[in-house]
Amino acid sequence: MAETPIRKTSLERLEYAIIVSTLLFLVVMTVQPLLNLLAISFSDPTNVAGMNGLTILPHGFSPEVWSLLIQHPQVQRGVINSIFITVASTVLGVAFTALMAWGLSRPNLPGRRFIFILVLVTIVFEPGIIPDYFINKRLGLLDTYWAPILFKLVNAWYLIILIRFFEEIPSELLEASELDGANPFQVFWTVVLPLARPALATITLFYFVFHWNEFFRAMIYLNDQSKWPLQVVLRQFVVEGDKLMIVGKDASDSYSGASQINIRALKAGMILLTIVPILAIYPLILKFFTKGTMSGALKG
Template sequence: MERAESVIIVSVLLALVVITVQPILNLLAISLTEPANAPGMSGLAVIPDGLSFDIWTLLANHPAVQRGLINSFFITLTGTVLNVTCTALMAWALSRKNLPFRRTIFILVLVTIVFEPGIIPDYFVMRRLGLLDEYAAVIIFKMVNAWYLIILIRFFEEIPNELIEAAELDGANPFQIFWRVVLPLAKPALATITLFYVVYHWNDFLRPMIYFNDQDKWPLQVVLRQFVLVGDKAAIVGLEAMNNYTGASQIDFKSFRAGMILFTILPVLAIYPLILRYFTKGTMSGAVK
């Protein structure tokens, strides 16, 4: 009976894996297919029809894609560092029972969840602050996410007071306690919100599309959206660049679109294994003797 249940569970999980991975493999197959054969590729194909790296070479050398990649890395890295730093500092303060007006501040945080302003008030605020066409317009938005703040507050509250008291007896000041005691114990929680912030900044296209009139500041997602949804080949891909590229006369929009989609999701997929290893580690293992 147990063996049958295990077979069923494993079969269901394998089916879910196939359903999840197949679209990505299909995009990879289309992008690596000979451009002339790409139009005939079906949505279920996972093997390239004639191996070719023309699409990836074009993507790697195209100015719009290069600028978008640099902009995305800058916005994601800067925004995530500021997000995690501010969220951790505020969460640690709100987790302390003796903080003045702690309850009032926490209620105000909850209010921002219930009454979140829309994109139009945000736009007017950014325009009045003179932040349109500035990276700060998308970096400082939701500097502290209320949901992630609550996650860290609950995590910090679980840290034994004995550790804090022991650090104080050793002469550590509040900053040293936070940096050398609290943060090392909070690696799983910090990894979680870091991953959330990275995915948010990397995938954000609505606000950069609204706030950035300067196309040189467009992140990769806006470049992808402009090309895939709008189909603006002349502005994004550059017909002249395609015609000058070796074999460009055979490059198909379908294969280029597949490569562009993969190009935007691979960086996020690459960081998952680096962060997920913290999820399985014991938080307080060996902390209290």
Template sequence: MAAHNVRRTPLERLEYAIIVSTLMFLVVLTVQPLLNLLAISFSDPGKVAGMSGLTVVPNGFSTDVWSLLVNNPAVQRGLLNSIFITLVSTVLGVVLTALMAWALSRPGLPGRRAIFVFVLVTIVFEPGIIPDYFINKRLGLLDSYWSLILFKVVNAWYLIILVRFFEEVPKELIEASELDGANPFQIFWYVALPLAKSALATIALFYFVFHWNEFFRAMIYLNDQSKWPLQVVLRQFVVEGDKLAMVGVVDSNNYTGASQINIRALKAGMILLTIAPILAIYPLILKFFTKGTMSGALKG
């Protein structure tokens, strides 16, 4: 009998209903705060004060908050800085992690065990912020994007994930490639990487989220506010309550409309602006998780 013709027992139907209901409840819990922020950011600024945390429909409609945020020079610079830092860090991280992981996955690598021990030591004994600061100072990286880009450019945890993944590459494929005259780099490029698409997508997502959300190091190493990423701008406004910074003025006396700007609506818009890229990248990455690990081998 075909699987779709099999009838569920009453107990199975109850279990199915409970599972679906639980998942739907979790979806609502996850999406509702985002819809609330979206509703507040698009509501009439004069009506935001009366909105509760459960509201998901705008009270009135206004784009004043988004116009203010998008046209704010600090937000524009912060967004461009975050995009640059995150993209460069992610690309470098994935490339260097993949190269190092492939080398460590080869049994014949000299000193392989010693290198693994060194990697594990960096996980257990992570350097403190003070020695890290002096190292960056000696290297001339203070007030430079590279102080953020080079930080954990090869993450030890992600490296171990890729090493274990590359170790599962069938030896038969490698031996067949060697018999066809492929050099080590060609084997890495045409055999290992196509098989590791799902793993590479996973660590790319990890690197992207890590560097996009980074603000602590930026606060310490970047004194030039024009180089601040968006997360630092967000902290300045949401945590410190620097309303004038978001309005784009220094002196409230020079901006008569400053008192009319609803700070709650500004916070909602700013929070959504900082998490939007993370929400947008997930669907692009998830498609790699559904593909078989053997798809694409030896292509190219």
């Protein structure tokens, strides 16, 4: 017997319409600037000057801007450096954060409360850039990739997230693993980490976004331009304009044509180049957010 559909009242339909309209408005407000940048970067450079901030379609399709950006050595090195620094920082950050969080989540850890207070102190009293710079200088990390990689290797906020998550894991699962003969590392690797996939996915995304967007420390610690991440290249391009694209090139070099490309189109392309990796990683991480914390135990 078919069920009778529940009819919505006029107030419920109005509320639904308001919610949908608000969400659509927010989507348009979020996507429109990206479409505007995309349209400017793919437009004919001679038509860019007449485009406003609401344009979402190219004015005369031309891949000239992207061809210049993709082939330019400075941009290529910046992309490679950003990927290396971000991936290394994220992998090390998640690993050390998970290990430290697991230790601090154990109630029998000696000095646990004192260590946790020290973690909270780093949130309230964050070290300044000057002592941070001198520490890196004394350790010989200036002009090396380790300077931006080791910056905030363990983020206190992300550490607290994992500590609270680990504390919610049922002790019965841990005790059962120990009775089966598993050592502490095996318990952590085979039981705790599979259960913590949603939390680990969350802090992985946080670490990735943080290190990908970080440019200030890299700008200070890295004087060697060949080690600049893409964000520093973008910052220098915004400051110097098309000089960054043609500096050090021969007159016969194809990059000398950068001065004929509208600077606004180049900026739009550079901005999109720094945004695309973040947009690409979100779908890969979001699938873990919907999984329950007990999925690992069920699969085991």
